[in-house]
Amino acid sequence: MGKSLISNNIRSLRFNHNEMTQQQLAEKVGVTRQTIVAMEKDNYSPSLELAFRIAIVFNMPLESVFSYQDDPRKQVL
Amino acid sequence: MSYQEKKNIVSLMSTVLISTIYFVYVLQRYQEVALNQTETFRFWGSAILILIPVSIVAKIIIHIMFSIINTIATKEKDPAFSDELDKLIELKATKTSHYVFLLGFVLAMASLVMNMQPSAMFIILFFSGFVAELAGIVTQLYLYRKGV
Numbered sequence: 001m002g003k004s005l006i007s008n009n010i011r012s013l014r015f016n017h018n019e020m021t022q023q024q025l026a027e028k029v030g031v032t033r034q035t036i037v038a039m040e041k042d043n044y045s046p047s048l049e050l051a052f053r054i055a056i057v058f059n060m061p062l063e064s065v066f067s068y069q070d071d072p073r074k075q076v077l
Numbered sequence: 078m079s080y081q082e083k084k085n086i087v088s089l090m091s092t093v094l095i096s097t098i099y100f101v102y103v104l105q106r107y108q109e110v111a112l113n114q115t116e117t118f119r120f121w122g123s124a125i126l127i128l129i130p131v132s133i134v135a136k137i138i139i140h141i142m143f144s145i146i147n148t149i150a151t152k153e154k155d156p157a158f159s160d161e162l163d164k165l166i167e168l169k170a171t172k173t174s175h176y177v178f179l180l181g182f183v184l185a186m187a188s189l190v191m192n193m194q195p196s197a198m199f200i201i202l203f204f205s206g207f208v209a210e211l212a213g214i215v216t217q218l219y220l221y222r223k224g225v
Binding site: 031033034041042045046047050 | 079080081156158159160161162163221223224225
């Protein structure tokens with residue numbers, strides 16, 4: 001719960017795409033506006049399917065929209 | 078505050094209101110009628126069965142009223158569907174709710190083992206159902222606010 005390890009730049013991408021509103025993006029990818037709000041606040045990691053749909057809307061590869069920051073407390077042996 | 082959060086707060090208040098009023102009514106009736114062992118089971122059985130349609134109808138009416146008032150006040154349309162976040166939050170809330178009810182069920186069975194009256198068992202069951210519903214709503218509210 002709380003902050004997700006997956007961060008995104010949906011907010012800036014929306015702004016660069018004709019100042020798309022959260023509601024417009026939500027309608028394009030088939031979720032509610034609340035889900036877009038949660039993702040922008042890094043409070044929710046979307047499913048892979050939704051992540052791809054968002055990337056397709058912005059016409060960008062998935063890695064350009066989402067990035068993964070591993071928990072530094074986790075030590076990989 | 079989002080629509081989902083407001084909806085959960087309304088659910089919380091309506092659950093407290095409906096359950097409290099109904100429980101007070103049932104307790105008053107229980108004290109009015111002198112019951113033997115068989116009638117006690119029938120009394121509590123019917124009390125719980127009647128609560129189900131009463132609470133469903135009351136909640137539907139309250140939610141319709143909330144929806145109308147919210148649309149007038151905020152000019153925001155209600156979400157017509159539940160998406161993956163809503164479903165995930167609902168699943169987690171249902172899980173919490175089930176654990177709480179399970180605890181209440183165990184307590185109700187323990188009351189029988191301890192030779193308490195059958196009415197005590199039904200009251201514990203009724204109360205645990207109420208607390209389980211509250212726990213589910215509070216979990217949803219928390220997850221919508223803090224994230225999943």
